[in-house]
Amino acid sequence: MKKNFAAKAGSEKELLWQSRFSEPMDERALKFSSSVHIDWRLYKEDIMGSIAHATMLAEEKIISKADAAKITKGLREIEKEIEAGKLDLDWRQEDIHTLIENRLKEKIGDVSGKLHTARSRNDQVATDTRLWMRRTADEIIAALNAMNQTLIDKAEASQKIIVPGYTHLQRAQPILLAHYYLAYLEMFSRDVERFEDALKRINRSPLGAAAFAGSSLPVNRRRTGSLLGFSDILHNSIDAVSDRDTVIEFVSACAVVMMHLSRFAEDVILWTSEEFKFLEISDAFATGSSIMPQKKNPDMAELVRGKTGRVYGDLIALLTMMKGLPMSYNRDMQEDKPPLFDAATTTLDCLHIFDLLVQHTRVREEHLARITANDLSLATELAEYLVRKGVPFRDAHRITGKIVSFSLQHQTALPQISLSDYQTFSPQFDQDVFDVLTPEASVNRKRSEGSTSPQSVAAQLRRHKTKKKSTPPRPLY
Ligand code: ARG
Secondary structure (H helix, E strand, C coil): CCCCCCCCCCCCCCCCCCHCCCCCCCCHHHHHCCCCCCCHHHHHHHHHHHHHHHHHHHHCCCCCCCHHHHHHHHHHHHHHHHHHHCCCHHHCCCCCCHHHHHHHHHHHHHHHHHHHCCCHHHHHHHHHHHHHHHHHHHHHHHHHEEEEEHHHHHHHHHCCCCEEEEECEEEEEEEEEEHHHHHHHHHHHHHHHHHHHHHHHHHHECCCCCCCCCCCCCCCHHHHHHHCCCCEEECCCHHHHHHHHHHHHHHHHHHHHHHHHHHHHHHHHHCCCCCCEEEEECCHHHHHCCCCCCCCCHHHHHHHHHHHHHHHHHHHHHHHHHHHCCCCCCCCHHHHHHHHHHHHHHHHHHHHHHHHHHEEEEECHHHHHHHHHHCCCHHHHHHHHHHHCCCCCCHHHHHHHHHHHHHHHCCHHHHHCCCCHHHHHHCCCCCCHHCCCCCHHHHHHCCCCCCCCHHHHHHHHHHHHCCCCCCCCCCCC
């Protein structure tokens, strides 16, 4: 979409509130306060909201059906003009609401003046923002579901691959790589739930609250609400125009998605390094160094991690912007849009690129097989082996600790220590101890629900694959 924010000489039009003033607004003040370069993104929602409003005004006989039809036709044409890049997004029009109304006046003349009956830009912008969040939340949910499908595919393909699992970034116990992917699948599934839950509160109509006190004209708020696909109206007109908690909730849900992505990105950055060598990113999603020819850098993952800070900043900007505002509407609230749009588009961009990045990574199975075979992370197996032979866990832990120290001292991996050496630590050790000292045995022996055992991983996969994805109906979109 072509966007031209420049203001042409002579493009001044009357601002919606001009008549009370005896001199025109100073150009510098207008430029400072204009939001067209930001809120043009609401054009579609603004037009939908206006069409619903005009329809209701005609139904309630506040304006004639013929006038409503003219208004609706004009608005639909303006939508096409904007989409074709034919309408300059002129900052002199103060905001997208004014710009559209002024254009409507050019097209249909004075009838356009009837559209704003029983409406203020305060309830208008609140309505537009909610409709925009609803549409964008649906897009983010779709991107999260796509990411989850990638994770299901990756998990399915890695049900036999064992990787070292970490706590404190120290090797802890072997796990199935599939189990690891499924952990992120759980996190992103909760992110979907978070947006779905936020949508319940976002999807309520402020339209008809007017400036903040309501209107003396017989508007039907429930009708505009249902025309726009809102599930309810906001029940207090002051609240309807003056709170931005749903914007904060939306951006907060974005921040949690970014936090999850950023941790995942950190893993990818570590795991693709020469120090780990667990994964390799395909060349198409890596970058090189202009000076060190051997380098293959995980820039996509680093940018996702870096952009997380921006989205956190958006959330803090909103919380801070709102914290001291007296009731009810204040112009400060126009500043909700840059952080909202930034958080939403950043989250969407990051979900898309990270999904591709995950799809385009290869597992370095040979290396993983080598490092997991003789790893000290099998020590927990030894302790649980002794428990099964009747040794209290505390004693088993102490005995195993001594064996680990022996292994380190003699530079002998746990499976290579002889049975007679094992028996010097505990008489309970027998030949079958060697059966548990493989990474496969370690994962296979897990019994608890949700564990890393192949059965549990298969059950987790089944659960996700049969889970129904909700797709809420969205009238008019
Ligand atoms: N551009 C304004 C905003 O985003 C629209 C509402 C203006 N209302 C007003 N009373 N100045 O908040």
